[in-house]
Amino acid sequence: MLVKIKSVANVGLETTAIEVEVDVASAGFPGFNIVGLASKAVEEARERVKTAITNSGFDFPPKKITVNLAPADIPKDGAAYDLPIAVGILAASEQLMPMNANRMTTNDIFFGELSLDGSLRHTKGVLLVGLFAKDNAIYVPILSANEAAVVENVTVYPVRNLRELVDHFQDIEKIEPLAHLEIQELVSDANIDVDLADVAGQEQAKRALTIAAAGGHNLLMFGPPGTGKTMLAKGMAGILPPLSSQEALEVTRIYSVAGLLDSGESLIRRRPYRHPHHGVSPAGMVGGGSNPLPGEVSLSHLGVLFLDEMAEFPRSVLESLRQPMEDGTVSIVRASAHVSYPASFTLLAAVNPCPCGYLGHPRRECKCTDKMVRKYRSRISGPILDRIDLHVHVPAVEIEKLDSSAVGQSSLNIRNQVISTRKIQELRFKDEKIYTNSQMGNKQVKKYCQLMPDATRILKLAVEKFDLSARSYFRLIKVSRTIADLDNSDKILVNHMAEALQYRQQI
Amino acid sequence: MTIVGSRRMTDYGRRVIEKIVPQLVQDGWTIVSGFMYGVDKYVHQTCIECGGKTIAVLGWGIDQETDTKIIDSGGLLLSLWKDQKGTLWTFPARDRVMAALGHELIVVEAGQKSGSLITAEMAYKLKKPIWAVPGPITSSVSAGTNQLIADGKARMLTNFQFSIYNLQSNSNDPILKLIENQGLDASEIARRLGRSASDIGSELTMLMLKGEVEDREGKYYLRDTGGNERNM
Numbered sequence: 001m002l003v004k005i006k007s008v009a010n011v012g013l014e015t016t017a018i019e020v021e022v023d024v025a026s027a028g029f030p031g032f033n034i035v036g037l038a039s040k041a042v043e044e045a046r047e048r049v050k051t052a053i054t055n056s057g058f059d060f061p062p063k064k065i066t067v068n069l070a071p072a073d074i075p076k077d078g079a080a081y082d083l084p085i086a087v088g089i090l091a092a093s094e095q096l097m098p099m100n101a102n103r104m105t106t107n108d109i110f111f112g113e114l115s116l117d118g119s120l121r122h123t124k125g126v127l128l129v130g131l132f133a134k135d136n137a138i139y140v141p142i143l144s145a146n147e148a149a150v151v152e153n154v155t156v157y158p159v160r161n162l163r164e165l166v167d168h169f170q171d172i173e174k175i176e177p178l179a180h181l182e183i184q185e186l187v188s189d190a191n192i193d194v195d196l197a198d199v200a201g202q203e204q205a206k207r208a209l210t211i212a213a214a215g216g217h218n219l220l221m222f223g224p225p226g227t228g229k230t231m232l233a234k235g236m237a238g239i240l241p242p243l244s245s246q247e248a249l250e251v252t253r254i255y256s257v258a259g260l261l262d263s264g265e266s267l268i269r270r271r272p273y274r275h276p277h278h279g280v281s282p283a284g285m286v287g288g289g290s291n292p293l294p295g296e297v298s299l300s301h302l303g304v305l306f307l308d309e310m311a312e313f314p315r316s317v318l319e320s321l322r323q324p325m326e327d328g329t330v331s332i333v334r335a336s337a338h339v340s341y342p343a344s345f346t347l348l349a350a351v352n353p354c355p356c357g358y359l360g361h362p363r364r365e366c367k368c369t370d371k372m373v374r375k376y377r378s379r380i381s382g383p384i385l386d387r388i389d390l391h392v393h394v395p396a397v398e399i400e401k402l403d404s405s406a407v408g409q410s411s412l413n414i415r416n417q418v419i420s421t422r423k424i425q426e427l428r429f430k431d432e433k434i435y436t437n438s439q440m441g442n443k444q445v446k447k448y449c450q451l452m453p454d455a456t457r458i459l460k461l462a463v464e465k466f467d468l469s470a471r472s473y474f475r476l477i478k479v480s481r482t483i484a485d486l487d488n489s490d491k492i493l494v495n496h497m498a499e500a501l502q503y504r505q506q507i
Numbered sequence: 508m509t510i511v512g513s514r515r516m517t518d519y520g521r522r523v524i525e526k527i528v529p530q531l532v533q534d535g536w537t538i539v540s541g542f543m544y545g546v547d548k549y550v551h552q553t554c555i556e557c558g559g560k561t562i563a564v565l566g567w568g569i570d571q572e573t574d575t576k577i578i579d580s581g582g583l584l585l586s587l588w589k590d591q592k593g594t595l596w597t598f599p600a601r602d603r604v605m606a607a608l609g610h611e612l613i614v615v616e617a618g619q620k621s622g623s624l625i626t627a628e629m630a631y632k633l634k635k636p637i638w639a640v641p642g643p644i645t646s647s648v649s650a651g652t653n654q655l656i657a658d659g660k661a662r663m664l665t666n667f668q669f670s671i672y673n674l675q676s677n678s679n680d681p682i683l684k685l686i687e688n689q690g691l692d693a694s695e696i697a698r699r700l701g702r703s704a705s706d707i708g709s710e711l712t713m714l715m716l717k718g719e720v721e722d723r724e725g726k727y728y729l730r731d732t733g734g735n736e737r738n739m
Contacts (some may be wrong), residue, residue: 014670201694202709203692203694203697203698203704204704204708206706207705207708223725342684353724359724360724393692393727394723395694395725453556453557453558454557454558454595456556456557456558457529457532457533457556457557458529458533458712458716461529461533461716462712462716464525464529464530465715465716483705493711495706496709498708498709498712499705499709499712502711506725
């Protein structure tokens, strides 16, 4: 008997319908074959399905079983086809009577990995299944079902194990569908590991962090070791605003595909903050693999990507950041697929001024030769520096000057400023497809950034004096827009522009 | 400051205006020009964009159709006549007024036998300092300015520090006092003055643009001007 079950394949963030055809033949030698460009993980479904069916107290039919995953030309990967195959076999061997149970419509989607005992395991990509299935029912592992519950108009059946699923179809005991989870504009608690109030001095750097968080601007900190660059960067995580519901869905999609959602988690509310080590490979940074998975740039989408000791990263890795920094997306081309992931992140970078780190230090002498310094600085190419909005010095601080200094603003305080500034931007860009000032194109800069004549004047003066490029001209306007927003000012005043000029490119 | 130049402005002339006018406005100058298309118009326009004040001296009578943008920006329109068409003799008369109005004169671009040279001649007679922007000797609109330099009537304009007349300079500025003897970084200045990093940052930029402060490796130092930058 032939049974057709619906499932899906996720290639990148694209979801395609897959039909799982299961035939249990009445003639022929017993056997179990899967065809349809199945990867190794899908091939191994044979053993998992067979054992799970037996261990759930059903009979695995000793007949010739053929499974076809159609369309046959799309490569299928992952263990999520376990469930549709198992359901197909049970139906085809008439142990599950879907036809008269009238509960299983042909449009129901099955998706999930089986354990040998017949229970279902946490499976990645369930949110995408939910988004794809609009208006239909989906049967997914109970551990991952919360992901899909935020999607409207979809009936999500959380399945614990095969036995429960069969009972459900045979009306013995029904599975209750998950209630729809409203995506609320809830303000999640701040995640403050390092409070900026605890970082001694460095008021200018803290201000730059505030601007970066408020407007989503890229920030480069440079200064000798031990001045608090890394600590300041950790403090950045605590002042980031929570994700809006739309943003949360975008981020969760990526994490769902990457399989990085914890079981039971529904939606990511905390803005991503990633800090890959400088040993990262280009594929790890931008994404890759034969079935391309998102890399660090996509995992920090709408959040922060922190590169500590940026000059230590391989040049190829840094250069690979150029396209995502410009376009906000990254395209990965592999033999099996062409995948595009969103990658609109805020780059936070820290560098030393030279290899030994003490160039320009008030007391310690620098041991590097001029050639070494030049070589070190040339590792970060001009095009990358040109895409960084804010450049700030983090100088060495003399300890004796610190104890008397007044306590700076707390992270909680700064975060509230950042949140209200983001609200202003949200309102400003409600008709555009962007969220922050840093994402503005030149056209939008002209539309939304009204400079007062004084501000225009000092910008023009500065362009001459500091020999700024056309790109940095627009960048300065964007930064001054954020500073004006922090000041709750509709127009960009001269002091806003003057402050923005403090953070111009200097190396 | 009176700025005059050719009606046939080149790209070079445009760039020069974009460089010097914002600096002059920043230093507190009011800019006088002749309301004619070419260099004059662009001088007025750039000045208004930068929030500066400008005086236009017309070579014809002011009537209803005269553009009032200059007045709207707080500037002044001047003319010797009420109803008078611009003719051969009105422009030299206008040139004399411009030469007399300004403390100094800058000639951006001027051809041989041009109105700009008449203005320069008047200013020379009035013993006002004249600056001429040098240009390629192959360019017809730089022939006049180069001639002024060659004749010794004008000094060559090579950089843009008019700091002796820096009307906004304020040596009582607490920031300048603080960094008089030592270089400090922005956070340190903010801490010592008990003010926010954002305020101090924007003030430091303004001081840098005025040429009073310079930065090296993140620290700010008093710029050693030697008291007289006029020796251009």
